[in-house]
Amino acid sequence: MFARFVTPLLSLLLLVVPVHPHFLQLDTVSNVSSYYFNYIYCNIWEGDCQPHQDDATQQVPAKDVWAGFTHDCTDLLYRLYCNLGQCCDSGDCRVTNNITGLAQDLRTKLHGQHLAQSVVLKAVQGFINNPESNKPLTLSFHGWSGTGKNFVARMVADNLYREGVKSDCVRLFIAPFHFHHAKMVDMYKGQLREAIRDTVLRCSQPLFIFDEAEKLHPGLIDAIKPYMAHYDNVDGVNYRKAIFLFLSNIGGATINEVALDFWHSGQNREDIGMEDLEHRLRAETMEAQGGFAKSELMSGHLIDFFVPFLPLESHHVKLCAKDAFAARGMEADVATLDEVAKAMLYIPKEERLFSAQGCKSIPQRINFFLS
Template identity: 80%
Template sequence: MSTRCFLLLLWAVSAQADFFHFDSISNVSTYYFNYIYCNIWEGECQPNQDDATQQVPTRDIWAGFPQDYMSLLHQWYCSLGQCCESGDCRITNNITGLARDLQTKLHGQHLAESVVLKAIQGFINNPESNKPLTLSFHGWSGTGKNFVARIIADNLYRDGVKSECVRLFIAPFHFPHARLVDTYKGQLREAIRDMVLRCPQTLFIFDEAEKLHPGLIDAIKPFMDHYDNVDGVSYRRAIFLFLSNIGGATINDVALDFWHSGQNREDIGMEDLEHRLRAETMESQGGFAQSELMSGHLIDFFVPFLPLEYRHIKLCARDAYAARGLETDEATLDEVAKAMLVRRKQRDGPGGGVPSQKARHQGRSRIRRQSSVTQPAETGSVTGSVAALLHLPGLNPVKTKG
């Protein structure tokens, strides 16, 4: 049903209603046209509701209309993407889906899985939160920080990372020059304000946060603080994610300690990491660590991403093949995992991206021999790393499904 037909329908119903005078039909049609234009197309409109001739009808003009027609009209309106139970069709807040995706798609990150789910679920279920949710993801590149950020976006928003409620900032790309930090401050504050005005539950992702200028983070610190509003705008429903490599050495040291002592990595708890991770973050160089965001204790959760083991890389390879509708075998998965280890060694050298002195002296030969604690190649998510390797010679799938 076109908009023109819809307006004709409004006219017809108005004309048949015995409580309308003929000379008021024009006013009713004008009101509803303005209402549709403002709320469906969100055009620049200012319906004059102070004008008594354009008030909303005080009686239900749909009262005598058959329910079947009302149902069709409702379906047409909802097909425009403006009608849903949540009140904002851009937001889905699918906590069940988030839990499922973290459990089935994220490998080797039991701490991140638990902390992220707890944090997001608690925030979504508490509409009276006194501050925005601020999470800080820590770990070496390739451990899944960007991957988890994408999972969050996919389950909280209808259009995932493409949603107009999601905004990604990459520090060296969006804010490359320290001399322009004052300009960046104004641009960033304006961008955050505009986003929240359009979508109160906006997800802001700051990648490579350790490269942000401290003044830049301090400029947006009020948006993450315990304020009812900032210049008339409330930011309490916004979500801020900061992704950085800070703390990677500490996380690796703890993982190696557990491995050398014969304990399972799944036994690593937040109590083993949180204090040391906070300390390393506070002591590290860079804008993120030196900002008021850290000194003001505005980070709600520090989320550690552990170094991946060989078995986890194989699981990521399996998922990458499955996502393309391909089947594979153990031999091919082994080849992919080995190829990723070669890429890692070419980048990081014999130390393999495990920077601690303890790891170099105690575990180097054993790590090489058994490929136990390993770090994948230089991408934001392991699945992305594996996907890039699927086209290497000799890494062919067994067969195509279907």
């Protein structure tokens, strides 16, 4: 009933909005509207529906169906759906934007990272609450492996999207896995641009995560630099509601040096401020080896915040171990947590202050204490 009512309206819409010539290969505008309404309702907005038998022979296009529509057209289609059907308050049922949940997760699950807790929460909350943002939000996470960079990226995804990292609004790119052949960088550029564009067209607030960003080829980042810049649109597409997270080990030594200096001077690590680290991180990132440092993302000053992740101490490792046991429905005693922490490697050699692996191997290491 709903589909029959909307189909004539969608047919009229397709007559007045620009559509790529590829779609004109279908026999009639009516067929176009019927097919794409069913596709939109069943797949994009996840309506509770089943295809008609006579639709069984229709093939879903090899490319995303939104590629032929302008951004204004997709917005109009969306408003039409919301006016006639059921729509979430957020405007997109896949987007939850649970800032309260993000604050709770950062406060209770992330240990030893007061700077990351504060900066990530304020940056994400401010961006979401500002409907007139003049550019996408771009954050760069820095620190040793195991300090929580991936953990926080997952927290952001889990609280901003109903299906977390599995949401089709979230795209994760791992540099050495997705872009491992330097000779294929030109092909990767096209694939990456298309992936980002398609995600932005199908989702009102997309999230892109680039892990091991220091290993990205500079040309690859420069290829998507316009999507993170201060443009109203790029080729008719508005990218200003997108969030980009870059995760990197660059700056880990600098962060550790500052933390060690504070410890030697008798100051609390919680007294370390962004003013102690952010400028040094920016400078070190621009001087580092690798594509991320040499890209126009740095020279164009398009990163909004350089987020430092501090090295973790023994008591932080114990908290991670406690969480790992709790995740298995168990409560570990103090002696067991002490044993888990003692089993880790600590540096520098003299002070044995910071966990060399952070909390990364804790879930696997507690298996030893359960056998």
